Amino acid sequence: MAKLARSPVLFSARARLIVAFVxxxxxxxxxxxxxxxxxxxxxxxxxxxxxMIGHNLARLRGALLLAAAFLLVLPLxxxxxxxxxxxxxxLYLEGAQxxxxxxxxxxAIVALILALLSPVSPFDLVAGMRALGVPALMADLAFLTLxxxxxxxxxxxxxxxxxxxxxxxxxWRALPDHADLLAGSLIRxxxxxxxxxxxxxxxxxxxxxxxxxxxxxxxxWACILGGSVLALAxxxxxxxx
Amino acid sequence: MHLPDGLxxxxxxxxxYAGSGLLAAxxxxxIKHLPDPSALVPRAAMLTTVFFAASLVAIPVPPTTVHxxxxxxxxxxxxxxxxPAILVGLxxxxxxxxxxxxxxxxxxxxxxxxxxLLAFWLWRAAGRRWPDVVAVCAGSGAVVVALFIFAALxxxxxxxxxxxxxxxxxLWAFMLAHVPLVLAExxxxxxxxxxxxxxxxxxxxxx
Numbered sequence: 434m435a436k437l438a439r440s441p442v443l444f445s446a447r448a449r450l451i452v453a454f455v456x457x458x459x460x461x462x463x464x465x466x467x468x469x470x471x472x473x474x475x476x477x478x479x480x481x482x483x484x485m486i487g488h489n490l491a492r493l494r495g496a497l498l499l500a501a502a503f504l505l506v507l508p509l510x511x512x513x514x515x516x517x518x519x520x521x522x523x524l525y526l527e528g529a530q531x532x533x534x535x536x537x538x539x540x541a542i543v544a545l546i547l548a549l550l551s552p553v554s555p556f557d558l559v560a561g562m563r564a565l566g567v568p569a570l571m572a573d574l575a576f577l578t579l580x581x582x583x584x585x586x587x588x589x590x591x592x593x594x595x596x597x598x599x600x601x602x603x604x605w606r607a608l609p610d611h612a613d614l615l616a617g618s619l620i621r622x623x624x625x626x627x628x629x630x631x632x633x634x635x636x637x638x639x640x641x642x643x644x645x646x647x648x649x650x651x652x653x654w655a656c657i658l659g660g661s662v663l664a665l666a667x668x669x670x671x672x673x674x
Numbered sequence: 675m676h677l678p679d680g681l682x683x684x685x686x687x688x689x690x691y692a693g694s695g696l697l698a699a700x701x702x703x704x705i706k707h708l709p710d711p712s713a714l715v716p717r718a719a720m721l722t723t724v725f726f727a728a729s730l731v732a733i734p735v736p737p738t739t740v741h742x743x744x745x746x747x748x749x750x751x752x753x754x755x756x757x758p759a760i761l762v763g764l765x766x767x768x769x770x771x772x773x774x775x776x777x778x779x780x781x782x783x784x785x786x787x788x789x790x791l792l793a794f795w796l797w798r799a800a801g802r803r804w805p806d807v808v809a810v811c812a813g814s815g816a817v818v819v820a821l822f823i824f825a826a827l828x829x830x831x832x833x834x835x836x837x838x839x840x841x842x843x844x845l846w847a848f849m850l851a852h853v854p855l856v857l858a859e860x861x862x863x864x865x866x867x868x869x870x871x872x873x874x875x876x877x878x879x880x881x
Contacts, residue, residue, distance in 0.1 A: 626721075
């Protein structure tokens, strides 16, 4: 798996996207709590094998917090069968089961998606989506958004810092300042887009940016087949338990 | 306000993809009928980038910090381009930051897309006559509509074993927790549209 994750040439972005979608939907179809450890084990293995554990764990933080919230809140608010009580607080079995199922599926899916897709550059992923049939206009939007994302984020961050250094307001009183900053960014974006359109026309842009599509290799097909078989096996096991 | 992976039944997630696909197809067909749609792509992309970057910033609205949704402003400024822009933003958020979800991308598109289009229609119908009132309605209204769609989807998709009353109470609490976001978005859209009307009216569907 580590080899797969580190070999974008062998395992193309398009094949990774197909495998990610197929397995994510396979995981999402699980309804039995007994399957949750299997899903979590697959997700954890994929994450370990991706070779980018630190990077992926940092991006998994949001999902971990959300999973913890489901695990903590659902047993308190939902269900009929009491499993424990402490003063006014009662834990319910049905809520605990639903919380564990949702949290398990969530963590396994996010871990798998990160493991499969994080070794690929975002531009390759968008090219992969285009090759899978996403309309040219949406692919172009994604390409250009990625291209200017860092620049515009930096510009917004510099604007916020400049306002703070000039003694700008903080808290909710700063909302109009944030709005001014946003308006300024939108106006600059409009000007930049005019220059960009001129440059795109000069380079011969007509219908869609140039995104070369390589055919899927035998390794890609093997991975797609393997992912599909795994998703079907999970579905079948879940329904037969 | 995203539905995460693993929360919704797979049938609903697939239906969400079908719904978002239909919405995207309608939008793309309307865009195709615009004069020189290719020329609008860089402008839409630039504005999408600004909205995407701005929505990642946490803004302090006591007692918490909020991430702006900006669906209303997106709708007013991008019109039909708002739908592909929202879907692109959701995809990038899911694969780059692990926010939202890949299986729930279609449903999340249905939560944010229709409010953006409603804001666009509202601005087009009454923005010239009552710009400030419409700006607040577009900003705050888009969040309220998105909250109701979100709640309806969660109620429809939660496991039957769960207590429906407790579920509804939790959802009401969730919606009340978003009141600061509703107010913040209304104010932000009001200020942004006021600035744009004065300094760059060409950015709006009608100045």
